[in-house]
Amino acid sequence: HPTYAGAIFFLDDLHNLATPIVQDTALIIRDQFQSFGIEGVNLSVCFSARRDYFSGVRSFAEPAVRFYNKCALEPFTLEETLEYTQAAFAGTRLDLRKLAEWLFGKTLGHPYFLAFVCRELWGHYRARPFTNATPIWPAVFRRLEQIKFSADLAQLSEKELALLQAIAADGPDEFNPAPFVQQFHYQYFKRLAEAGLLIRTGRGRYRLYHTLFREFLRQTK
Numbered sequence: 001h002p003t004y005a006g007a008i009f010f011l012d013d014l015h016n017l018a019t020p021i022v023q024d025t026a027l028i029i030r031d032q033f034q035s036f037g038i039e040g041v042n043l044s045v046c047f048s049a050r051r052d053y054f055s056g057v058r059s060f061a062e063p064a065v066r067f068y069n070k071c072a073l074e075p076f077t078l079e080e081t082l083e084y085t086q087a088a089f090a091g092t093r094l095d096l097r098k099l100a101e102w103l104f105g106k107t108l109g110h111p112y113f114l115a116f117v118c119r120e121l122w123g124h125y126r127a128r129p130f131t132n133a134t135p136i137w138p139a140v141f142r143r144l145e146q147i148k149f150s151a152d153l154a155q156l157s158e159k160e161l162a163l164l165q166a167i168a169a170d171g172p173d174e175f176n177p178a179p180f181v182q183q184f185h186y187q188y189f190k191r192l193a194e195a196g197l198l199i200r201t202g203r204g205r206y207r208l209y210h211t212l213f214r215e216f217l218r219q220t221k
Contacts (some may be wrong), residue, residue, distance in 0.1 A: 006042035014049040026054070030067040040061060048073070050196065076109035088118045092125060102133055110210055141215075149216045152197060163188050164197065167208060168217035174207045 001164040011017075017025045029045055040110045042171040051072060076084065082100035089096060119134055119189050130136065153161060160204045163184045167175060177189050189206060192198040197213070198206045 006044065008044045008046055011045065011047035014047040015053055026065075026068070027063070073111055076104075076111060076114060078104050078109070080165065081107075081109055081114060084114060085118070088122060093129070094125075094131065099133060106137070106209065106212070111211065111213060112148075113144075116148065118143075122207070124163070141212075144212065145216055151211060152195075152213065155195070159184065160188055160192060164192065164208070165217050165220070167198075167206075169215045173211070173214075174201055174205055175208065176204055178204075 011029075014025055026047075026049075029047070033043060033045050054070075078100065080174060081104045082097060085096050085103060089099065103117060110207040117140055120143055121136065124130065124136050126138070153164075156164075164178065164179060166183075170179070177184075177186060179200060189198060193200050195205065197209055199209050200206055208217070
């Protein structure tokens, strides 16, 4: 009976756990863990979800919103990237400041991509120590394609994929849908934004969710 010794459950991408209403999942989890507390069971829960996860919550689920302490995970700064790099590659002979700057240039501080690239680099370093990560990048990017980007595209229609490829080829990071609407209805932009592949930056303004995703789309066209 873990009255003193506790445990934390981590749940990733809670928005992908579909109940009749997505946000109801948070209410179900809240009720369960609240009952644990009443019974003296020392268990906690931490989950990740999209930033707008609670925006459509129904009135009876509002207690779930108040139950959780919320923290927005922002892109890392260069100094935060350096701190992460130092933790990931402690004890190596790598120039960690130089590596952190390289990682920041590739990932723009995106926590998922930073963790992914560091994990891949560490695997390469353990197999064959290196001093320069640049020659290893093509192999790392191929892994990113296989594990992340292919999954991003797996549920898309041909039309949605064609729109993403057209956006990637167009040039600027931020764009207005107007040049694309003759071929692609506005509904496609909405669906891709709901899937997290497009980010709505303002009224009538969008961008692809990351420059690495843009690079991938350009290579797959």
